[in-house]
Amino acid sequence: MESSTKCEMQLLVNGETKSVVARQGDTLLFVLRNELGLTGAKPGCLNGDCGACTALVDGTPIKSCMMLAIETVGKEITTIEGLHNTPIQRAFVEHFAFQCGYCTPGFIMNAYALTETKPDADDATIQEWLESNICRCTSYQEIEAAVKEVLRQKRKTE
Amino acid sequence: MIPFEITYHRPRSIEEAVHLFDTLQQQGKKPLYYGGGTEIITLSRLHLVAADAVIDIKHIPECRTLEFNPHELVLGSALPLTTLEEANPFPLLTKAAREVADRTARNQITLGGNICGQIFYRETVLPLLLSDSQAVIAGKDGVKQCSIHDVFLQHIRLKPGQFLVQMKVDRSYASLPHFHRKRRKQGKVGYPLVTAAAIKKDGQIRVALSGVCPFPFRSKEMEERLNARHLPLHDRIEGAIRALPRPILDDIEGSAAYRLFVLKQMLFDMIDELGGE
Ligand SMILES: Cc1cc2nc3c(=O)[nH]c(=O)nc-3n(C[C@H](O)[C@H](O)[C@H](O)COP(=O)(O)OP(=O)(O)OC[C@H]3O[C@@H](n4cnc5c(N)ncnc54)[C@H](O)[C@@H]3O)c2cc1C
Ligand code: FES
Ligand code: FES
Numbered sequence: 001m002e003s004s005t006k007c008e009m010q011l012l013v014n015g016e017t018k019s020v021v022a023r024q025g026d027t028l029l030f031v032l033r034n035e036l037g038l039t040g041a042k043p044g045c046l047n048g049d050c051g052a053c054t055a056l057v058d059g060t061p062i063k064s065c066m067m068l069a070i071e072t073v074g075k076e077i078t079t080i081e082g083l084h085n086t087p088i089q090r091a092f093v094e095h096f097a098f099q100c101g102y103c104t105p106g107f108i109m110n111a112y113a114l115t116e117t118k119p120d121a122d123d124a125t126i127q128e129w130l131e132s133n134i135c136r137c138t139s140y141q142e143i144e145a146a147v148k149e150v151l152r153q154k155r156k157t158e
Numbered sequence: 159m160i161p162f163e164i165t166y167h168r169p170r171s172i173e174e175a176v177h178l179f180d181t182l183q184q185q186g187k188k189p190l191y192y193g194g195g196t197e198i199i200t201l202s203r204l205h206l207v208a209a210d211a212v213i214d215i216k217h218i219p220e221c222r223t224l225e226f227n228p229h230e231l232v233l234g235s236a237l238p239l240t241t242l243e244e245a246n247p248f249p250l251l252t253k254a255a256r257e258v259a260d261r262t263a264r265n266q267i268t269l270g271g272n273i274c275g276q277i278f279y280r281e282t283v284l285p286l287l288l289s290d291s292q293a294v295i296a297g298k299d300g301v302k303q304c305s306i307h308d309v310f311l312q313h314i315r316l317k318p319g320q321f322l323v324q325m326k327v328d329r330s331y332a333s334l335p336h337f338h339r340k341r342r343k344q345g346k347v348g349y350p351l352v353t354a355a356a357i358k359k360d361g362q363i364r365v366a367l368s369g370v371c372p373f374p375f376r377s378k379e380m381e382e383r384l385n386a387r388h389l390p391l392h393d394r395i396e397g398a399i400r401a402l403p404r405p406i407l408d409d410i411e412g413s414a415a416y417r418l419f420v421l422k423q424m425l426f427d428m429i430d431e432l433g434g435e
Contacts, residue, residue, distance in 0.1 A: 027159050
């Protein structure tokens with residue numbers, strides 16, 4: 001039988017250091033959900049296609065189903081649970097940018113990174129970023145409107 | 159989740175990585191070098207990858223290099239594709255990288271992973287084949303540099319324990335007239351039906367393709383036919399199609415006949431844009 005590769009890892013998640021014991025082959029998505037109870041990042045395709053599992057690592061959106069938890073030791077992880085009443089969250093509500101809501105945490109994490117790092121994003125950039133996520137309920141127009149609203153507000157206040 | 163037990167290793171130098179590989183192998187284990195890990199993780203789930211250990215090369219400084227000196231571009235193999243796109247040292251490579259997967263996935267997919275992966279499109283290799291780039295390879299015998307044409311023929315050909323550290327490109331290629339087009343079955347994200355990359359150097363067109371065959375390639379025979387300007391354009395393109403390597407992909411993304419139809423139109427557009435009439 002294979003011997004277990006479980007080990008203790010210190011992960012910095014949403015500003016707090018968490019100690020978890022996990023297999024070295026466990027993905028970040030699995031550890032967030034099953035070890036830390038952070039179920040905001042969603043399992044969808046588990047294949048890198050849908051973006052439901054998107055989280056931020058050092059501010060960059062990644063698909064947490066395709067990253068090992070152990071890779072993120074020493075990095076800053078942000079999940080949807082780490083965002084509180086941000087402009088993009090409010091804009092999603094105001095623009096009805098979801099129906100069932102399954103894709104929403106992934107879309108918000110990606111859109112949050114976009115609006116934080118690229119406030120001058122043009123339409124092509126917005127499209128390029130949003131293409132990383134799939135919404136089975138097809139709320140695409142509303143999601144785009146929410147992102148554009150946040151960018152507009154940001155530009156106004158800068 | 160990788161459905162079998164693996165150990166994760168994070169070397170800080172080339173020597174440490176090579177030594178680790180050797181040691182693990184001597185212990186009877188199967189190690190794999192690990193770039194973005196996206197293919198290793200997703201194909202493991204399908205049991206299409208097997209390993210006992212992964213050696214993450216992202217913390218080796220040489221693998222993260224992105225340097226533009228007066229003569230050449232040095233591109234670390236562990237650079238994520240989006241880093242290459244944003245720095246844009248080689249516009250044709252930027253265009254090729256930008257069409258791979260989606261933006262979030264490209265924050266993880268590395269240049270070396272795209273070139274060395276088993277998913278056979280390997281689209282970023284096209285500009286590197288066209289620019290006769292150099293590959294820097296590390297292994298037990300040390301670090302060596304060689305032409306990409308010596309180590310990449312349809313797929314990377316490395317000896318056990320070797321890994322790709324960097325790609326080097328002569329800077330003059332970065333400013334040459336070029337063409338890049340990717341056509342998919344549908345949508346803006348996904349594998350290619352046909353991806354064509356081309357440059358024009360000294361009046362001659364060079365062309366490399368992905369999605370046509372189950373491997374990416376640059377074909378001298380195709381280039382000869384495309385550059386045979388004494389012939390009518392239509393004959394040059396028909397000649398290039400006849401010179402394609404085999405087999406032509408024939409799968410759920412597109413039939414062989416449809417891929418050839420798409421490729422033919424693309425070759426007309428390429429010659430039109432690059433002025434090779
Ligand atoms: C969602 C998704 C969409 C995709 N779409 C496209 C697409 O449109 N076009 C396309 O061309 N490809 C596409 N791919 C394929 C992708 O580019 C490859 O799977 C690539 O291998 C992923 O890079 P990585 O850095 O994550 O590789 P890893 O998973 O780290 O490694 C893949 C393989 O390459 C080896 N390897 C990695 N780096 C090195 C190195 N420096 N030296 C030697 N060996 C190395 C590993 O040992 C392993 O065998 C897609 C993949 C995904 C997950
Ligand atoms: S679950 Fe990660 S991309 Fe679909
Ligand atoms: S709101 Fe249902 S999948 Fe997007």
